[in-house]
Amino acid sequence: MTVRTYQLGAARPAAAQAMVEALQLDRDNVVRVEHDAATGSLHVELVRPESAERIDAVVLSMLRMHRRISPKVVREHRVSSVEVQDIDEELAASPHLLQLGAGLCGLAGPLLVLFRWFEARFRALAASFGAEEHHYPALVLAEILEEVGYFAHFPQHATFCCHLPDSLPVLESVAAEARQAKGSFAETLADRLCPPRHVLTPGVCLPCYRQQRDVVLGPGEVRTLTMQNHVFRYEGANVRPLTRAWDFSVRDIVFFGSYEQLHDLREQVVEACIALCRELELDVRVELANDPFFLDANRDKAIYQRMGEVKYELLFDLPHRGRPLAAASFNLHRDFYTKVYGTRRSDGQLAESACMGFGLERWVYGFLSQKGLDPRRWPDPVTRSFKGSAG
Known part of the structure; x- marks a missing residue:
């Protein structure tokens, strides 16, 4: 047995967890990964000694990236009396969490009512911005992911479909x-089997950008779309009920317009989410973020995301998990998608796009971690939804 130990020093818990999850994807080379928060050590058990050089390079590259990243809280709502609960054992024993396989969970009873409550609130939020509702199949053409470079950034998440x-x-x-x-x-x-030409969608909004091919927005126009769907991201051994799933549900709100318009709209959506958390007395913060894991040459994109402040996340603290839980993201794409599909403004300049995403199961988990599983102790805005509901 070969074990490599790396001293992560003062690396933030989120950075250490990102390294653990990245290495757990490499089952050809890695048997086990453990992070000792007390000593700041990362222990990696290798399948074979000759894998050490490759694993060294991955860890050091990710460590360099995360050392260049500093936390920045942009908004928060704090509740002085909150007590974050380790609800995992209760959930595992609950008849209302239907565990169907690794990364596959269903809901029933009060958990489903809570899910539907958040579902309705985020649909209403989209409607408050005048969003046009779209519905897409769970299958997406693989060529769309090729067009937007998804496989170059996150191939580890793709679930291919064939026949x-x-x-x-x-x-x-x-x-x-x-x-x-x-x-x-x-x-x-x-x-x-035939070669796979389709993928189970890893992002709810992905089909909508191609639908805007060669569209020209009117003077001052902002085009607003919304859609909800199942999302599929393969997570290997990192799956956990409600917080990290292979199949989960997301509501997206997508804006097309100018940078100034989308920047202001993002602020409005963030404020609306903070207002929702205030209504429910949830302890959360909105923080500057980046995607936690890029492959090799793409890791500098995390630095770009931070410097350009293009990605915010709404976080629930989960001390029992050792890292916070991101339940919403607020992303300015700049012209990443519109350049691919030629979406322009009336002055001939490329339009920009932005996507606000809400992970419904994660909102359920974040809520439960602060309010518990007993519906009788939940805030009034939620318990009112139980009228006429079974369970």
Whole structure:
């Protein structure tokens, strides 16, 4: 057994956790990863000694990146009497959390009512900005992700979809094998599947940018869209109920316009979220953020995200998890998507886009971590929604 130990020093908990999660994705080289917060040490058990050089490079590169990142709180709502609860054991024992597999959870009873409550509030928030409602399939063409460079940044999250060929002999042979194996024969399918042309969407808003191809906004126009869907991001061993799932639900609000317009709109959305947390007496903060893990040459993009203040996140503190939970993100894309699809303003300049995203299961978990699982102790705005609801 080969174990490498790295001294992370004063690296923030979020940085240490990002390294742990990144290394856990590398199952070909890494057996186990542990971070000792008391000593600041990161212990990595390797599959083979020759992997050490590669793992050294990954850890040192990520450490350099995170040392260049400083925290910045842009808004917050603090509740003096909040007591963040470790609710994981209660959730695991609850009949209302339906654990269907790694990264796959369903909801019932009061947890589903709470989910629907947040769902309705964020849909109403989108409507308050005059957003046009769109609905997209869970499948997205792989070529769309290629167009926007998703595979170059986050290939680890992609869940590819494919099917058997339009060939009667192949279909007959598969059916025959299934009858003989009584349904357990998946390992024999790989060589007969068609190349994947579709992906389960890793981002609710992704289809909407292509829909704005060659669109020209009117003078002073802001185009506002909203959509909700299941989102699929493969997380390997990092899955945890409600907070890190393979299949989860997100409401997005997307704006197209000028930088000045979108900057102001983001401030308005952030303020609306803080107002919601004030109404529910939730202890949260909005912090300058970056995507926690980029592959190799893309890691400098995290620094760009910080310097340009293009990404904010709304965070719930979770001491029992060792890191906060991001339940919403407020992103200025600048012209990243509009340049790909030629979306312009009336003066001929490229338009810009912005996306405000709300992870519904994460809002449920953040709420429960502060209010507990007993609906009788929940704030009035939520308990009023139980009228006429079972459970």
